[in-house]
Amino acid sequence: MGKSRIRNNIRTLRFFHNEMTQKELADRVGVTRQTIIAMEQEKYSPSLELAFRIAQVFEVPLEEVFSYQPKDDSS
Amino acid sequence: MSYQEKNITVSLASFTLILGFFLIRVIQMVLGDSFNSTNVFRLWGIVIVLAIVLTILGTILTHILSAIIQAIQSGGEEPEIEDLEDERDKLIDLRGTRVAYYFSAFGGFLAMLTFVIGQPALVMFSLLIFFALVAQVVGDISRLVLYRRGF
Numbered sequence: 496m497g498k499s500r501i502r503n504n505i506r507t508l509r510f511f512h513n514e515m516t517q518k519e520l521a522d523r524v525g526v527t528r529q530t531i532i533a534m535e536q537e538k539y540s541p542s543l544e545l546a547f548r549i550a551q552v553f554e555v556p557l558e559e560v561f562s563y564q565p566k567d568d569s570s
Numbered sequence: 571m572s573y574q575e576k577n578i579t580v581s582l583a584s585f586t587l588i589l590g591f592f593l594i595r596v597i598q599m600v601l602g603d604s605f606n607s608t609n610v611f612r613l614w615g616i617v618i619v620l621a622i623v624l625t626i627l628g629t630i631l632t633h634i635l636s637a638i639i640q641a642i643q644s645g646g647e648e649p650e651i652e653d654l655e656d657e658r659d660k661l662i663d664l665r666g667t668r669v670a671y672y673f674s675a676f677g678g679f680l681a682m683l684t685f686v687i688g689q690p691a692l693v694m695f696s697l698l699i700f701f702a703l704v705a706q707v708v709g710d711i712s713r714l715v716l717y718r719r720g721f
Contacts (some may be wrong), residue, residue: 526656529717531571533658538720542657 501540502562505531508553524548573636574659575717578666580632582710584624589703592617596696610692614699621706662716670709677701 497523509515517531533539541549550557571579595613599605655663681697 526658527572527574527654529574532657532659533720536720539658545657 496513496555500564502521502537503560504533505518505549508555510559512553518550520549523552572664573632574655576632576636577629577713578600578676578710578717579624579699580628582714584628584704585621585703585710588620588624589700590708592700592703596700605692607692609691610695614695615701617703621703662713662721665716665721666709666713669712670705673705673708674702677705692711 496521504547505520507519509517517535521531525548526545530539530541534541546557546561550560553560592613596605599609599613678701679700681694681701684697685691685694
């Protein structure tokens with residue numbers, strides 16, 4: 496439990512998209528602001544569908560938003 | 571605190587109160603030598619009705635209070651309450667329900683066990699409702715923990 500091994504750049508991407516607020520992003524992808532906060536804090540890994548929707552909002556490929564960090568690479 | 575968390579907190583408070591009421595009534599019955607089927611089944615009815623009524627009232631009150639607090643914070647503008655349930659809320663709800671079912675099943679087993687070892691059926695029925703309430707409380711606590719800690 497706790498931090499997920501899925502890393503994301505949502506906060507950075509929001510900043511580079513006219514400083515989009517968490518609420519705006521939440522409304523555009525159809526989730527609550529709390530879920531965006533949890534994802535940014537890496538406390539929640541989204542479903543594949545939500546991940547694609549977020550990537551679509553930022554108009555970037557999925558791997559530019561999310562990356563997977565295997566257990567061994569944590570150092 | 572999100573709307574869902576507030577709702578769970580209200581549910582937790584309601585079921586803790588009901589559990590307290592149930593335990594006090596059972597202890598009173600045992601001490602007062604009135605632990606009989608009529609009183610136990612009446613208590614069952616009261617607990618179930620209380621659970622339904624408090625859950626409905628709790629949900630309505632949470633909604634009203636959230637709207638008032640939101641309106642005060644936004645300076646009287648149209649309050650925005652995020653009462654939509656997204657995939658994370660559903661997942662947390664499912665995990666909380668699973669924990670509640672584990673407790674409920676364990677309680678059911680223990681209740682049956684008391685019957686097997688020769689205790690009266692009333693003990694079994696009292697334990698069944700007790701563990702159903704405990705399961706609800708534990709389920710709500712696990713939901714709150716999942717909201718706070720993440721998964």
